[in-house]
Every structure is written in C-alpha cells, then in structure tokens.
Amino acid sequence: AQTVTQSQPEMSVQEAETVTLSCTYDTSESNYYLFWYKQPPSRQMILVIRQEAYKQQNATENRFSVNFQKAAKSFSLKISDSQLGDTAMYFCACQGAQKLVFGQGTRLTINP
Amino acid sequence: GAVVSQHPSRVICKSGTSVKIECRSLDFQATTMFWYRQFPKQSLMLMATSNEGSKATYEQGVEKDKFLINHASLTLSTLTVTSAHPEDSSFYICSARVGTVYGYTFGSGTRLTVV
Numbered sequence: 001a002q003t004v005t006q007s008q009p010e011m012s013v014q015e016a017e018t019v020t021l022s023c024t025y026d027t028s029e030s031n032y033y034l035f036w037y038k039q040p041p042s043r044q045m046i047l048v049i050r051q052e053a054y055k056q057q058n059a060t061e062n063r064f065s066v067n068f069q070k071a072a073k074s075f076s077l078k079i080s081d082s083q084l085g086d087t088a089m090y091f092c093a094c095q096g097a098q099k100l101v102f103g104q105g106t107r108l109t110i111n112p
Numbered sequence: 113g114a115v116v117s118q119h120p121s122r123v124i125c126k127s128g129t130s131v132k133i134e135c136r137s138l139d140f141q142a143t144t145m146f147w148y149r150q151f152p153k154q155s156l157m158l159m160a161t162s163n164e165g166s167k168a169t170y171e172q173g174v175e176k177d178k179f180l181i182n183h184a185s186l187t188l189s190t191l192t193v194t195s196a197h198p199e200d201s202s203f204y205i206c207s208a209r210v211g212t213v214y215g216y217t218f219g220s221g222t223r224l225t226v227v
Contacts, residue, residue: 042220043150043203043205043220043221044218044220044221045156045205045207045218047216050215091155091156095216098161099146099158099161100146100158100207100216101158102155102156102157103155104154104155105154105155107153
C-alpha cells in the first residue's frame with residue numbers, strides 16, 4: 001500500500017517566478033512510479049511529469065522538473081518561469097503494482 | 113495518445129433513482145479501469161478497480177451494492193450509483209491503465225447531483 005502527503009494546501013507566486021511543490025510518500029513496494037498531475041478548473045487530470053523509482057536521474061519536461069530523493073521518500077516538483085496557465089490543483093501520486101494513490105493536492109495560483 | 117471518454121459529464125437525478133456512468137477507451141484496450149470519487153477541493157479517492165471479465169475490487173468503506181461496477185468488455189466500464197441520495201453527490205472520474213507497466217489516462221469526469 002502507498003501513502004502520499006502534500007503539506008502545502010495552497011501556494012501563490014508571481015508570473016515568471018519559480019515555485020516548488022513538496023511531496024513525500026511511503027510504500028512497501030520495491031517497484032513503483034511517481035507522478036505529478038495537474039487538475040485545472042475543467043477538472044480534467046493532466047499528467048505533468050513521471051519518475052520511475054529505479055532511475056536515479058531526475059525527470060524533466062520543459063519547465064517542469066522533479067527532485068527525487070529516494071532515501072528520504074521525497075518527490076518535489078519545480079516549475080520554472082511560471083505562467084498564468086499553470087494555475088491549477090497539483091496532485092502528487094504514487095503507483096505500486098495495483099493502485100495509483102494521490103496526495104491531498106496543492107492549489108497553485110500564478111498571479112499576473 | 114490513449115483517450116478515455118466518460119459520459120455523461122453532468123447529471124442531476126432524484127433521490128432513490130439510479131444513475132449509470134460510462135467510461136470507454138477509444139483507441140486501446142483497457143483490461144483494468146479505476147473509479148475515483150472527488151469531493152470539492154479534495155483529492156481523488158479510489159473507489160474500486162474494475163477488471164474486464166471479473167468482479168470489481170472495492171476499497172475499504174465503499175459499498176459495493178450501492179456502487180455497481182461492470183467491465184464487460186475491453187473498452188467499456190460502467191459505474192451505476194443505485195438508490196442515489198444527496199450524499200452521493202460528487203465528482204466521479206474513471207481512469208485506465210495504459211500499457212503494461214505504468215501510465216494512466218483519465219476520463220473528463222462526471223458531476224453527479226442528487227436532489
């Protein structure tokens with residue numbers, strides 16, 4: 001079973017700034033995957049970035065990157081050069097063999 | 113990419129009636145689908161895992177007789193909320209596992225309001 005914890009209910013930054021969202025997780029499985037999903041007001045879940053736990057190299061997708069600390073079970077998301085369209089709920093998630101479990105979410109607001 | 117179509121997007125029903133929500137995988141076969149429930153400003157809570165051709169696996173605390181899940185084909189899973197009550201009002205989202213290892217695609221969700 002997995003648990004995912006996001007300790008920042010809300011965050012707000014100015015456009016073009018860099019912001020980091022925190023996530024910690026716990027799992028008893030040796031093979032697992034970590035994700036960040038974005039949920040805009042439309043409520044459609046959008047995959048932002050994913051990380052295979054067996055890979056040491058941090059994943060990057062354009063302005064989005066992660067800091068994966070496996071020993072600490074930490075998986076933070078960094079958004080560089082933030083844009084107004086980044087305003088959304090962000091969920092960290094952990095997938096084991098059977099389930100995808102989500103954290104509580106962080107509401108991110110990008111201000112003009 | 114893999115697309116999951118979920119219908120209806122919104123539904124209003126009267127207390128005591130049943131409502132069916134459909135999720136279809138459009139361009140791939142989904143042997144496993146997942147049903148989530150999301151309350152306002154909260155996270156997605158897994159309700160059940162739906163496997164094609166077999167009974168769904170429900171999470172602890174989810175009433176299997178109230179939330180009937182059917183996965184009769186590789187492209188269709190349905191969630192039926194039976195004898196709906198106002199407390200069943202919520203946002204329901206389905207997802208399908210894509211590929212053999214990881215990767216999920218989500219439906220666009222269904223907002224259910226029971227009056």
